[in-house]
Amino acid sequence: TMEFKIIEEIWKIFKRDPKELLGIDDSVAVKLFGKENILVMNVDTFDETTDWLPGLSFYDVGWKSTISSLSDVVVKGGKPLGCLVSLGIPNTLSTESIREFYLGVRDVCKEHGLRLWGGDLNESKVFYASVVSVGLAKKVIPRNGAKPGDVVFSTGLFSINSLAYKILLNGLSPPDRFNIDHVYRPKIPTFQKWSNFLSYITSSIDSSDGLALSLNLLAKASKVKIVIDEELVLDPFFKEICEKIGLDPLRLALYEGGEEYTFLFTVHNEYEKNVLKEAEAVDLEVYKIGYVDQGEGVWVKRREGKIEKVHERGWIQGERWGL
Amino acid sequence: TMEFKIIEEIWKIFKRDPKELLGIDDSVAVKLFGKENILVMNVDTFDETTDWLPGLSFYDVGWKSTISSLSDVVVKGGKPLGCLVSLGIPNTLSTESIREFYLGVRDVCKEHGLRLWGGDLNESKVFYASVVSVGLAKKVIPRNGAKPGDVVFSTGLFSINSLAYKILLNGLSPPDRFNIDHVYRPKIPTFQKWSNFLSYITSSIDSSDGLALSLNLLAKASKVKIVIDEELVLDPFFKEICEKIGLDPLRLALYEGGEEYTFLFTVHNEYEKNVLKEAEAVDLEVYKIGYVDQGEGVWVKRREGKIEKVHERGWIQGERWGL
Structure with missing residues (x-):
């Protein structure tokens, strides 16, 4: 698919960080220092252009954006620490809708011990929400470890x-x-x-x-x-x-x-x-x-x-x- | 301004992470473990709706987005480690333009010892680029430390x-x-x-x-x-x-x-x-x-x-x- 082709192009331009432990299509896991301190990160963006579903509320968008970002961190073995949230905000959007979005973020944060650390707000023609989740792991679970017999x-x-x-x-x-x-x-x-x-x-x-x-x-x-x-x-x-x-x-x-x-x-x-x-x-x-x-x-x-x-x-x- | 009002609303909903060392309008700096291991992060989004300047190339956008995100990490005392890049991509945009964008990102990365770790690609009606920069600091420089006589x-x-x-x-x-x-x-x-x-x-x-x-x-x-x-x-x-x-x-x-x-x-x-x-x-x-x-x-x-x-x-x- 086109996404994979672009990703291939990108990795012709950049060298991989030798401290990065997972594959290019996986989450990001970087050895910080010491033996068991691995930073696990993932970013996931909700964009109204393609991701809006009938019936979805702003609360739901906040919830879903946070889960979709956090999911990749947890599944790899990362203990949730905090997140950054970037929003694209059309000028027709009410402050109340933005508040509801953050209530959805908050409820996921509460359940998973995740902290909101920061983010940024941007005027845009479309609504988007990009959530970066950060966790720490002692050991990360890769995609490539499955063995015959498992x-x-x-x-x-x-x-x-x-x-x-x-x-x-x-x-x-x-x-x-x-x-x-x-x-x-x-x-x-x-x-x-x-x-x-x-x-x-x-x-x-x-x-x-x-x-x-x-x-x-x-x-x-x-x-x-x-x-x-x-x-x-x-x-x-x-x-x-x-x-x-x-x-x-x-x-x-x-x-x-x-x-x-x-x-x-x-x-x-x-x-x-x-x-x-x-x-x-x-x-x-x-x-x-x-x-x-x-x-x-x-x-x-x-x-x-x-x-x-x-x-x-x-x-x-x-x-x-x-x- | 409206941005500050929204930010105020957000921080009525969330409690601050006690491990977070800087103010809500500053970069994010979180004590990880040990004495001198502080994770410094910043996200900054370029959105064509408001940020496009006449004459700006995609190479420039890649460069500028990365600098604007990294700048807050370095000025706080964070040693650059890596970044995540999220793009909103209109379907009229060529793969070549995306490639040029990443060449701009790469050249900033090279100069500053920053690694591209990952990111995500999203179809959107507008072009946006959200760059998350991550660094480590032994000590962070706050905004609130200036003293009379300085x-x-x-x-x-x-x-x-x-x-x-x-x-x-x-x-x-x-x-x-x-x-x-x-x-x-x-x-x-x-x-x-x-x-x-x-x-x-x-x-x-x-x-x-x-x-x-x-x-x-x-x-x-x-x-x-x-x-x-x-x-x-x-x-x-x-x-x-x-x-x-x-x-x-x-x-x-x-x-x-x-x-x-x-x-x-x-x-x-x-x-x-x-x-x-x-x-x-x-x-x-x-x-x-x-x-x-x-x-x-x-x-x-x-x-x-x-x-x-x-x-x-x-x-x-x-x-x-x-x-």
């Missing part, structure tokens, strides 16, 4: 979001008992809970760009094959609704979701039970969804036993650009 | 920029020998040079928002009066041109400049000579421009000896907003 886990099932997008973007009304809030105010594990798993984890990524793409990024970075199981990966309620209205839940979950911020991670198989026990002890949803094998690409075992390829696509910035 | 120094004279803005924004052609490049590609002292002065400095700020406003921010934070000398503060070539074309150079330099990124700093008077000697030794331009006294506000001693008030105004984001 078990693939996730902190949630997929993908209520894919259905929610279909509903929202087509102006439909949600079915009974269908809670669309997760799209507006996604949740991620706190570092306090997540830190209990760090010693077991060989690789990790959040599913911000959709399940198919995120798993492919993990498999490619680790030079392994990932096989997930249709029976294990789908949210049962989501599956039930899809079947009722005649949509293919697997296709939807793989290619049309995104921004779930569910953590996907791999663990050496001898620790599988430890992970499940720990999950129960700290009350964190953790699901085994597949395994890692020698080879390449991502594959899904269908209900009837057939194994199909999961393509490397999903929602990427720039796919819709006219560049 | 000497006021600057790393440059004022203000070619104010005249350049007049020329560019009115479509005039620059007079002979008038080099407008500094507006496009401002320069700041390297940390290597600047670090020699840190032990003498009691307070500092860069003149990003213009001379009058920057000095007022310093005086207000330190609860002191600052008196500058018209004879010492004006760039002689700038003064010569102003007088030739009938403009008041002092008024222009005080209120119509900005984005010089000249460092303004105060030093206990017993170190005045050390500063000047050091400046010569490391080949850094340093000018004595005034002194600190008891009282409040900023004042200027005119050529004829009269002392006039320097008002707290200049170019601030949001002044032109319709909020």
